Amino acid sequence: MAKSQDVEIPDAGLIPRPRNFAYLTGVFKPRTGVSISVDPAFAAEAIWALSVLESAFTVRFTLKATGKGTIHVAQVPGLGAEGYRLTIKPAGVRAEASEPAGAFYALQTLRALALIYGDRAPACQIEDEPRFPWRGYMLDTVRNFFEPSFIKRFIDLAALHKLNRFHWHLTDDQGWRMPVRSHPELADTAARKIDRRYLPHVERTLVYSEATITEVVAYAAERHVLVIPEIEMPGHVTALLSAHPEFSCVGGEFEPEDRFGIFPDVLCAGSDKAFDFIGDVLSETTRLFPGPFIHFGGDEVPIERWAACPRCQARIDAEGLPDATALRGWFTRRVTAMLMERNRRAVGWDEVVEGAVPSEVVVMAWRSAERGAAAARAGHDVVMCPSTKACYLDHKHLDSAEEPGHLGVSTVRDSYSFEPLAGFDVAIAPHVLGIQGNLWTELMYFGRQVEYMAFPRLSALSETGWTPEGRKTFEGFSKRLPYWGRALDRLDVARYRGPLG
Ligand code: ACM
Ligand code: ZN
Numbered sequence: 253m254a255k256s257q258d259v260e261i262p263d264a265g266l267i268p269r270p271r272n273f274a275y276l277t278g279v280f281k282p283r284t285g286v287s288i289s290v291d292p293a294f295a296a297e298a299i300w301a302l303s304v305l306e307s308a309f310t311v312r313f314t315l316k317a318t319g320k321g322t323i324h325v326a327q328v329p330g331l332g333a334e335g336y337r338l339t340i341k342p343a344g345v346r347a348e349a350s351e352p353a354g355a356f357y358a359l360q361t362l363r364a365l366a367l368i369y370g371d372r373a374p375a376c377q378i379e380d381e382p383r384f385p386w387r388g389y390m391l392d393t394v395r396n397f398f399e400p401s402f403i404k405r406f407i408d409l410a411a412l413h414k415l416n417r418f419h420w421h422l423t424d425d426q427g428w429r430m431p432v433r434s435h436p437e438l439a440d441t442a443a444r445k446i447d448r449r450y451l452p453h454v455e456r457t458l459v460y461s462e463a464t465i466t467e468v469v470a471y472a473a474e475r476h477v478l479v480i481p482e483i484e485m486p487g488h489v490t491a492l493l494s495a496h497p498e499f500s501c502v503g504g505e506f507e508p509e510d511r512f513g514i515f516p517d518v519l520c521a522g523s524d525k526a527f528d529f530i531g532d533v534l535s536e537t538t539r540l541f542p543g544p545f546i547h548f549g550g551d552e553v554p555i556e557r558w559a560a561c562p563r564c565q566a567r568i569d570a571e572g573l574p575d576a577t578a579l580r581g582w583f584t585r586r587v588t589a590m591l592m593e594r595n596r597r598a599v600g601w602d603e604v605v606e607g608a609v610p611s612e613v614v615v616m617a618w619r620s621a622e623r624g625a626a627a628a629r630a631g632h633d634v635v636m637c638p639s640t641k642a643c644y645l646d647h648k649h650l651d652s653a654e655e656p657g658h659l660g661v662s663t664v665r666d667s668y669s670f671e672p673l674a675g676f677d678v679a680i681a682p683h684v685l686g687i688q689g690n691l692w693t694e695l696m697y698f699g700r701q702v703e704y705m706a707f708p709r710l711s712a713l714s715e716t717g718w719t720p721e722g723r724k725t726f727e728g729f730s731k732r733l734p735y736w737g738r739a740l741d742r743l744d745v746a747r748y749r750g751p752l753g
Contacts, residue, residue: 261368261374261732261735262728262731262732263728263732264365264368264369264374264376264735265368265732265734265735265736265738265739266361266364266365266368266732266736267413267711267714267715267729267732267733267736268413268414268714268715268717268718268719269715269718269719269723269724269728269729269732270361270378270379270380270719271379271380271381271719271720271723272377272378272379272380273376273377273378274376274377274378275374275375275376276339276340276341276375276376276377277342277375278341278342278374278375279342279369279372279373279374279375280340280341280342280343280344280345280372280373280374280375281309281342281371281372282309282311282313282322282323282372283311284311284312284313285312285313285314286311286313286314286321286322286323287313287314287315287316287321287322287323288301288302288305288313288314288315288316288321288322288323288324289315289316289317289318289319289320289321289323289324289325290324290325290326290355291325291326291327292327293327293351293352293355294325294327294349294352294355296352296474297325297352297355297356297359298315298325298359299315300356300359300474300475301359301362301363302315304359304363305323305359305362305363305366308363308364308366308367308371308742309366309371309372310371311371321344322343322344322345323344323345323347323362324344324345324346324347325347325348325349325355325358325359326346326347326348326349327348327349327350327355328348328349328350329350330350331348331349331350331351331354331381332350332351332354332381333350333351333353333354333385334351334353334354334357334381334382334385334416334476335349335350335354335357335379335380335381335382336348336349336354336355336357336358336361336378336379336380336381337349337358337377337378337379337380338358338361338362338376338377338378338380339376339377339378340362340365340373340374340375340376340377341375342375345362345373347359347362352476353416353476354381356411356475356476357380357414357476360411360412360414361378361380363412364412364739367738367739367742367743368735368736368738368739382414382717382718383717383718383719383720383721384672384684384685384686384687384717384718385416385685385686386416386417386635386685386686386687386688386717387414387415387416387417387686387687387688387714387717387718388415388416388417388418388419388480388635388637388686388687388688388689388717389406389410389415389417389418389419389688389689389690389691389706389710390418390419390420390421390482390637390688390689390690390691391403391406391418391419391420391421391691391693391702392421392424392690392691392692392693392694393420393421393422393429393460393693394421394422394423394424394425394426394427394428394429394491394693395424395426395512395692395693395694395696396449396693396694396696396697397427397429397445397458398693398699398702399699400460400464400467400468402699402702403420403468404468404471405699406418406699406702406703406706407468407471407472407475407477408475408743409703409706409707409743409745410477410710411475411476411477412739412743413710413711413714414714414717414718415477415710415714415717416476416477416478417477417478417480417686417688418472418477418478418479418480419480419482419547419688419690420468420479420480420481420482421482421484421692422460422481422482422483423482423483423484423488423489423491423492424484424488424491425488425489425490425491425508425509425512425515426445426490426491426508426509426510426512427442427443427444427445427458427491427508428442428443428459428491428492428495428508429443429458429459429460430459430460430465430481430483430533430536430537430540431459431460431461431462431465431536431540432532432533432536433462433536434532434536435495435529435532435533437495437496438459438492438495439457439459440457440495441494441495441508442491442492442494442495442508443457443458443459443491443508444456444457444458444494444508445457445458445508446510448697449697449698462540465540465541466540469540469541469542469543478543478544478545479541479543480541480543480545480546480547480599481537481540481541481546481547482546482547482548482549482599483533483534483537483546483547483548483549484548484549484551485519485530485548485549485550485583485587486518486519486521486550486553486580486583487514487515487518487519487549487550487551487552487553487554488514488515488549488551488552489517489518489519490506490507490508490509490515490517491508491509492519493506493517494506494507494508496526496529498523498525499519499520499523499525499526499529500517500518500519500520500557501517501518501520501522501557501558501560501561501563501564502517502557502561512694514552514554515554516554516556516557517557518553518554518557518558519583520557520558520561520563520564521558521563521564521567521579521582521583522561522562522563522564522565522566522567523563527586527590530587530590531590534546534587534590534591534594534596535594538594538595538596544596544597545596545597545598545599545614546591546596546597546598546599547598547599547600547616548584548587548588548591548598548599548600549600549601550584550600550601550603550604550607551600551601551602551603551618552603553580553603555576555577555579555580558576558579559575559576564576564579567579567582578607580603580606580607581604581606581607581608581609582607583607584600584604584607584609584613585607585608585609585610588609588610588612588613592612597612597613597614598612598613598614599613599614599615599616599635600613600614600615600616601615601616601618602615602616602617602618602619602623602624602627603619605623605626605627605630605632611630611631611632613632614632614633614634614635614685615627615632615633615634615635616634616635616637616688617634617635617636617637617638618637618638618639618643618644618690619638619639620638620639620640621636621638621640621642621670621672621674621675622675623638624636624638624672624684625675625676625680627683628676628680628681628683628684629680631683632683633683633684633685634683634684634685635684635685635686635687635688636670636672636684636686636687636688637687637688637689637690638670639659639660639690641660641661641662641663641666641667641670642662642666642667642670642713643662643667643670643687643688643689643690643713644659644660644662644690644692645662645667645689645690645691645705645706645709645710646658646659646690646691646692646693646694646695646696646705647659647660647661647662648660648661648662649661649662649663649664649705649709649748649750649753650663650748650750650751650753655750656695656701656704656705657695657705658694658695662709663751663752663753664708664709664712664748664752664753665726665752665753666753667689667709667712667713668712668713668715668716668724668726668729669726670687670713670716671716671721672684672686672687672716673721686717687713687716687717688713689706689709689710689713691705691706700746701746703745703746703747704746704747704748705748706747707740707745707746707747707748708733708736708737708740708747708748709748711733711736712729715729730752733752737749
């Protein structure tokens, strides 16, 4: 039997909180040899589940190819792409889902219960499905580089929280970390980095290999996480310019940046060769990343070089544009068209809305939630990730001199309290695809530090992405968090443990 204090855990400690949860009597405590089976559509999920359930329950299971095992997932119609039903009784587990993602989340919930409770799961009945289709996180692997093993570990942790989008920030002023077959000079020059994590400092070439990217994309797909690569343009390109100074307006010499901020040198909008290069890079990006979305950045683009550049001025004249500000929109529209030719959906930061880009472009609202509402009113689908006390996980958890983080404070309560549809009227609300937590890593040198900054704020955001608004209270979340912490402890997750705000 479950200990009485365990039975009283609210919603069994699950984060994100399920849509419907009810305890039944007793516990499920499998012995070695107990069988798992699934209907044929869920074969891949069963293979994934076997290993994670074995470590969560600390027993060996067997996969049963025919007939129904002690743990069985059946395919039934009507539960949506990601929904599931799960019934846990002392004698066994029955789950139902319509699609593989739903089966995955049923098994993920069973795993989470075993992580929370030790090696057993309380008998209970759950009916669940997400509120939003886009539940994401962004990881900046430019400002600091993270080994593929950590990239995968973080995908696992995200999937445990039922997040399903990994926005992979691959290029910026400080480096270019995606391999491009037709442009090996990028790895030679733009991926160089002085590694300051160890003494003596060493210069390393930090670029992901094609094999790594393919492996990460497949690893994520097995966990129902879609990878969205971000290739920044026309700003945040200093590293690129170190390999191709001719794509700047003024030429000269560039080095991958050591500093952080916004730099005046951007891609020259008058250079046709720069667009040929962008075409090569986008073709390579579509080859490496099969998913439907490609993020092209578009944030923080100074126009001072364009305003003084003869080639940019010639472009302004040829295109009949009023000024260099309008060139931003022209640039963005051209890149969007290049992505559409490659059958991909463009994603950009909220600045791109000012350039009157086609409404097909997905907008990430980062400067404010209001920017998201404005984008939705202009017909864009939006992902809400405002930096204003909500989704920027590089901010401090707490206003304290000792606390790591910078550029602001966002407590766990702030992150939890962010309501993505606040200020959206019903007509534009359907444009909100969901939410995302962003991990800019200027001050995160090691994966453990990323975990500390992410958790539990990303846990809070996962609940906002998944759980209906009416089922969410900060009090309820705070009560479940210590139990959810047991699951994170079992996985050795570094996390913030101070006041929640
Ligand atoms: C951003 O934080 N510059 C998107
Ligand atoms: Zn120029």
